[in-house]
Amino acid sequence: MSSLMHRRDEIEKYEFMMGPARGRLAVTLDMLTDALILIGQHGVYCTSRRNPSKPALDLETVLGEINGAKELIQSVMQELEKQKLAASGESGK
Numbered sequence: 001m002s003s004l005m006h007r008r009d010e011i012e013k014y015e016f017m018m019g020p021a022r023g024r025l026a027v028t029l030d031m032l033t034d035a036l037i038l039i040g041q042h043g044v045y046c047t048s049r050r051n052p053s054k055p056a057l058d059l060e061t062v063l064g065e066i067n068g069a070k071e072l073i074q075s076v077m078q079e080l081e082k083q084k085l086a087a088s089g090e091s092g093k
Contacts, residue, residue, distance in 0.1 A: 032070050
């Protein structure tokens with residue numbers, strides 16, 4: 001079963017609350033957060049040889065990329081909200 005089918009109820013809930021685009025982005029953020037948790041758990045066992053208090057370099061890279069993706073998605077959601085507010089402000093004039 002694909003991740004999308006597995007999360008269908010969650011997608012429908014967020015689409016209803018936030019609209020299709022923002023709802024799907026919200027579920028995407030949840031999926032990325034779940035991935036971060038799994039990688040963080042894995043990082044406990046796969047530490048850097050140079051610095052045992054840090055995760056291995058490959059895990060550190062993956063964590064950085066996922067965090068960057070989350071920030072980008074959040075910025076898109078903020079931009080969509082600004083556009084929505086601007087459109088509702090223009091129609092209210």
